[in-house]
Amino acid sequence: MTAETGAQDALVTADGKPLKAALRAAQARSKRRAFYLVAPLLVFILLTFVAPILQMLHQSIHNDGFTMHEDVISHERTPLMVNLRQWFDENPRGTAPDEAAYAAIAADLLVLREVKAGGQVGTRVNYERSRSRSMFTKAVRRAERLEPPFEAAFMDLDEDWADPELWAAMRSSASAYTMNFYLAAIDKVRAPDGSITNVDEDRALYKKLFGRTLVLSLLITFLTFVLAYPIAHLLATLPLRYSNLLMIFVLLPFWTSLLVRTTSWMVLLQSQGVLNDALVGSGILADENRVQLMYNQAGTVIAMTHILLPFMVLPLYSVMRPINPSYVRAARSLGATSWTAFRRIYFPQTVPGIGAGALLVFILAVGYYITPALVGGADGTLISNLIAYHMTGSLNWSLAAALAGMLLIGILILYWLYDLLVGIDNLKLG
Amino acid sequence: MKTKTILLATALTSVGFAAAAQEVTVMSWGGSYTKSQVEAYHKPFTAETGIAVNSVDSDNPATPIKAQVEAGNVTVDVADVEFSDAVRLCDEGLLEEIDVSMLPAAPDGTPATEDFIDGALQDCAVANIVWSTVFAYNTENNATAPATIADFFNTADFPGKRGLRKTAKANLEMALMADGVAADEVYDMLETDEGIDKAFAKLDSIKDDIVWWEAGAQPPQLLADGEVVMSTAYNGRIFNAAVAESQPLVVVWDGQILDFDLFVIPKGAPNLEEAKKFVAYSTDTQRLADQASWISYGPARKSSGALVGKFMDGETEMAEHMPTAEANLTNALVNNFEFWVDNDAELNERFNAWLAQ
Numbered sequence: 001m002t003a004e005t006g007a008q009d010a011l012v013t014a015d016g017k018p019l020k021a022a023l024r025a026a027q028a029r030s031k032r033r034a035f036y037l038v039a040p041l042l043v044f045i046l047l048t049f050v051a052p053i054l055q056m057l058h059q060s061i062h063n064d065g066f067t068m069h070e071d072v073i074s075h076e077r078t079p080l081m082v083n084l085r086q087w088f089d090e091n092p093r094g095t096a097p098d099e100a101a102y103a104a105i106a107a108d109l110l111v112l113r114e115v116k117a118g119g120q121v122g123t124r125v126n127y128e129r130s131r132s133r134s135m136f137t138k139a140v141r142r143a144e145r146l147e148p149p150f151e152a153a154f155m156d157l158d159e160d161w162a163d164p165e166l167w168a169a170m171r172s173s174a175s176a177y178t179m180n181f182y183l184a185a186i187d188k189v190r191a192p193d194g195s196i197t198n199v200d201e202d203r204a205l206y207k208k209l210f211g212r213t214l215v216l217s218l219l220i221t222f223l224t225f226v227l228a229y230p231i232a233h234l235l236a237t238l239p240l241r242y243s244n245l246l247m248i249f250v251l252l253p254f255w256t257s258l259l260v261r262t263t264s265w266m267v268l269l270q271s272q273g274v275l276n277d278a279l280v281g282s283g284i285l286a287d288e289n290r291v292q293l294m295y296n297q298a299g300t301v302i303a304m305t306h307i308l309l310p311f312m313v314l315p316l317y318s319v320m321r322p323i324n325p326s327y328v329r330a331a332r333s334l335g336a337t338s339w340t341a342f343r344r345i346y347f348p349q350t351v352p353g354i355g356a357g358a359l360l361v362f363i364l365a366v367g368y369y370i371t372p373a374l375v376g377g378a379d380g381t382l383i384s385n386l387i388a389y390h391m392t393g394s395l396n397w398s399l400a401a402a403l404a405g406m407l408l409i410g411i412l413i414l415y416w417l418y419d420l421l422v423g424i425d426n427l428k429l430g
Numbered sequence: 431m432k433t434k435t436i437l438l439a440t441a442l443t444s445v446g447f448a449a450a451a452q453e454v455t456v457m458s459w460g461g462s463y464t465k466s467q468v469e470a471y472h473k474p475f476t477a478e479t480g481i482a483v484n485s486v487d488s489d490n491p492a493t494p495i496k497a498q499v500e501a502g503n504v505t506v507d508v509a510d511v512e513f514s515d516a517v518r519l520c521d522e523g524l525l526e527e528i529d530v531s532m533l534p535a536a537p538d539g540t541p542a543t544e545d546f547i548d549g550a551l552q553d554c555a556v557a558n559i560v561w562s563t564v565f566a567y568n569t570e571n572n573a574t575a576p577a578t579i580a581d582f583f584n585t586a587d588f589p590g591k592r593g594l595r596k597t598a599k600a601n602l603e604m605a606l607m608a609d610g611v612a613a614d615e616v617y618d619m620l621e622t623d624e625g626i627d628k629a630f631a632k633l634d635s636i637k638d639d640i641v642w643w644e645a646g647a648q649p650p651q652l653l654a655d656g657e658v659v660m661s662t663a664y665n666g667r668i669f670n671a672a673v674a675e676s677q678p679l680v681v682v683w684d685g686q687i688l689d690f691d692l693f694v695i696p697k698g699a700p701n702l703e704e705a706k707k708f709v710a711y712s713t714d715t716q717r718l719a720d721q722a723s724w725i726s727y728g729p730a731r732k733s734s735g736a737l738v739g740k741f742m743d744g745e746t747e748m749a750e751h752m753p754t755a756e757a758n759l760t761n762a763l764v765n766n767f768e769f770w771v772d773n774d775a776e777l778n779e780r781f782n783a784w785l786a787q
Binding site for chain 1: 493494496497499500502518521522523524589591630637640641642655656657697698771772773775776778779780782783784785786787
């Protein structure tokens with residue numbers, strides 16, 4: 001017995017190396033080769049996907065608009081608000097501003113004027129407290145005329161300079177790293193004493209939009225499921241030459257430009273559009289009662305359901321096609337009603353396709369942007385439109401990043417829930 | 431020797447290419463407005479200087495400019511922006527300063543500084559036109575013709591959808607004027623919280639009937655389609671749709687808001703010298719007058735006024751269609767750029783929250 005084991009240990013290759021080591025070396029080589037093959041893709045993904053996401057997440061907690069100015073041409077960096085930041089360091093949160101504090105701001109304003117950073121700093125403070133930007137731009141414009149006593153000089157400019165909220169906002173802005181953008185993304189704001197409160201009613205926006213995005217995305221996912229299930233079933237059970245023809249009708253819109261499909265819906269749905277004209281022409285609707293199907297939620301739901309439909313049909317089709325029809329026939333022959341046979345035999349086999357389709361449609365819908373922007377009007381816009389607005393309109397990139405970060409976290413949670421309930425290995429895309 | 435010749439030849443060709451590749455990228459507002467600039471500025475500029483002009487469009491060029499400069503990736507050399515945006519971007523150090531001495535004098539020798547109308551020359555910007563936000567209606571879809579800005583906000587007597595630009599600017603002013611505030615009190619009122627609340631309350635009264643537009647080409651389209659019965663619009667767009675395309679659209683001048691459009695050069699513009707040449711060329715007396723024969727916007731130079739004649743159709747006199755025509759100024763508001771420089775960000779924040787409610 002021991003002799004045998006010993007003999008096995010001593011197994012060697014033709015050139016005398018131990019077999020185990022040789023095998024390991026050979027495997028390592030092929031693993032390395034496989035890695036080299038995927039390396040370009042890995043680098044590509046790291047550079048174009050992982051790095052931007054990390055950068056975005058960093059942007060959501062970092063904003064040095066109050067503390068650093070970089071010239072766009074020379075890239076020369078100038079620290080800003082140095083005196084005021086020093087005053088903040090020396091005085092704890094909640095200290096009422098004294099003459100020294102106002103003198104510090106007055107000195108800092110001169111720097112702002114010189115490097116033209118008044119707008120930048122004001123904008124940064126404005127993220128924490130509305131109506132602050134104009135106070136800064138005005139003060140910078142008059143910076144050279146400010147004279148001691150500075151407190152009185154600032155009160156002359158604008159009584160709001162004594163507002164504790166403004167001082168709290170400046171203190172928050174003074175540190176480049178902050179969680180305040182995440183607070184803003186859920187309609188919260190830090191009060192002067194450091195506690196967290198809700199923003200004014202007439203400025204609350206994001207919670208409502210997150211809620212609307214979630215509800216509409218679920219509704220759209222459900223609608224695509226209801227529409228796609230029978231289509232996919234038909235496609236899967238028809239003889240191939242008919243089903244291929246029908247498949248074209250699913251794929252053709254899928255291949256058509258998103259913009260073309262969205263604008264086609266605009267032509268169909270607008271109040272002087274095809275659908276309303278048909279309803280009025282056939283006498284179902286009076287001319288003055290045309291239904292508003294566009295520039296509202298209805299428009300968003302209709303257009304997005306159509307645009308995302310193929311993402312539900314295709315996974316469903318791919319799981320339905322290989323289902324053996326004899327299972328259902330067997331169930332029927334054993335006395336099951338057609339409903340029972342469907343419910344107990346056919347439907348469970350399609351669940352992986354439903355899961356895949358639902359996840360795909362839902363995740364796409366949550367981040368959808370162009371269609372709601374074009375047909376959504378005011379109440380059919382989604383959170384992605386606000387992210388786009390902060391990216392390209394208000395240029396509050398930190399808030400855009402925080403909103404996108406929330407969306408990302410939300411989707412990961414849903415993905416995790418899905419894994420918990422259905423299991424990710426049950427996902428079948430085709 | 432041979433290598434040297436080849437090197438020299440290569441060098442010469444590349445110089446040749448560099449010369450041929452002289453170009454300037456100009457961003458404007460699209461539609462009939464960009465067309466007027468292409469005809470009046472770009473084509474003659476290229477013919478005269480050999481510098482090609484790339485025309486690109488945006489719903490509002492001020493936004494991409496700011497984003498490009500802040501991201502350090504500037505692709506636009508010249509942009510056409512509104513007054514308050516020109517001043518704001520300049521305050522923030524995002525624009526090149528423009529030396530007024532490079533601007534040509536009027537044909538009679540009046541220097542540019544005196545030839546441009548008040549406010550048209552800024553540290554970083556040169557105005558080319560005076561335009562206005564007006565409201566317009568489609569005669570086929572209105573039983574009674576609206577005559578005042580109050581009618582625009584009166585959906586009881588003038589039922590139907592309204593088109594409004596999806597931004598706070600101009601909407602708040604018009605809402606207050608419709609509420610009976612005199613034009614010269616509008617901005618005093620907007621400086622107060624009550625005034626802003628009042629403006630939003632007025633907008634709120636027609637909120638359910640509003641279709642929002644973003645690009646200047648949309649309002650004439652929405653009106654022609656019958657999608658809205660009245661819409662705010664840039665006056666020149668309505669004029670072109672009505673005159674050049676024979677749409678039954680009419681401009682109501684009551685409550686119009688006058689503004690400049692100005693050329694600016696973003697910091698870091700890739701073709702700075704060409705950009706300066708373009709700005710100087712395009713804002714000379716003849717070019718500004720030519721522009722007015724393609725769309726009904728007033729030239730920013732006094733000396734251009736006399737040269738403005740007929741629309742390109744050769745029939746329509748332009749004078750009465752200009753926002754600055756005497757008859758059109760009875761209840762007009764001049765956009766207070768300082769107010770919007772200071773309050774644009776804040777009011778749009780509130781505007782967005784209001785939209786989503």
